[in-house]
Amino acid sequence: MTAELRGKSAIVGTGHAGFGEAHGLTAYDVMAQSALAALGDAGLKLSDVDGLFCTMMEDSMPALMAAEYLGIQPRLIDGTMSGGSSFVNYLTSATMALDAGLCAVALIVYGSNQRTASGRLVTASRPPAHEAPYNPRYPISAYAMAAARHMHEYGTTREQLADVAVAARAWAQHNPEAFERGPLTREDVLGARMVGDPLTVRDCCLVTDGGGAIVLVRADRARDFPKAPVYVLGSAAESSHRQISQMKDFTVTAARDSGARAFAAAGVTAADIQAVELYDAFTINTILFLEDLGFCAKGEGGAFVEGGRIAPGGVLPVNTNGGGLSCVHPGMYGIFTVIEAARQIRGDAPGIQLRDVDLALAHGNGGVLSSQVTAILGSQNTL
């Protein structure tokens, strides 16, 4: 999205449901509960929704399934599937649609029951034909190979990776909505079961149930709702590959490009951001995205996260809800980066509420470091 769309849309409602274990519920049940929660937050009804932005881990036509389940007949649907980044990506298409008058109330929504349904990551995508014969464990083998390459080129250590997980847990310990709130030390992470060298099970995101939803309207009517509006100041995407074997540089993601364009649209820089919400499917993600989004130089991400520097009380608040590593990870986490960023700006974060947040960043990742989407959100003060 370009600077012309800066601040043209606003988040007026967020909601979630089924965090942790949603026994007896289907993925679409959790989706619907999340939608109701976000619409309730906005003081709106399902019948107000005329734009639906949704994808799920099951079915090839999830947006249609969701509209049918919700009993709505949207005039606009976007079911673009770029993995977990999809929901950050919808901020762009929803803003464009709202600005163009194609819809008046945009609902972005997701739900999953993957923990209680199977206990492991559910994915509707088939293994790529030229990778499947070698049985990579999808998606961890891909991220493990990115981590291995980062360690090789920049001397990043397993201890630094572990510190990402420790920081996420430290934030989660203050968040009653987080699934994992027990103590976690660097030694715990390093000593946990190795699942794909160099990543242990504690370097990997949770497998939980859960859903999330976001309601957006055009900015010129955003102040007519119960909660303080959170404006979309910039959002941008970049896609670099689908299969990990096709990633050109395993240590540089397309977040470098998505971030630069999102910052340009918003007219701010990394130094202005007060809360950073990154899609941390694995500990290496946080390091890669902090580098590629410009919070530190390439290769310095390991040192940047070391020893609690992104934990509560550190130099930069990162994944303030506990992230996908400790709060919630129902197959695709992207929507929760937006929800936490919005709540930090509104002042109703479930865990540690940072003081006077006007600017927050949400970053979604999809596939195997394939799709990168960055959004900059701001308070009324940033318009």
Place this chain on the structure above:
Amino acid sequence: MPDAKGPDHIFQGALTKGEILLPKCEDCGAYHFFPRVLCPHCHGTAISWKQATGKGRVHTTTVVRRKPERGGDYNVCVVELDEGVRMMSRVEGIAPGEVAIDMAVTAFVGEAEGAPAVLFKPSEG
């Protein structure tokens, strides 16, 4: 035409004969992998097939941990061939954890999931 063959058929067909063929663009001269009907570099469509040198280096690697009763740990890696293309594969003949980035490896046609596949072994000397 019943005997028409797409890029994947040509690649897999060569493997069944123990040969590793790589697609090369006649327009820009660059190799690519996986096989396609066009060159992903210059988007030309004149694709020829060349015998791979089989020489390459491990670009990155991991060990997939698996319980011994289910077959034990195994290697998954991405190899960069001298032709400049990368492919997922595994290095055999050494312990999965001994496979290292930048290790020189040589391709051979082995078997993966019951079908002929490109595998690698450490290069000699």
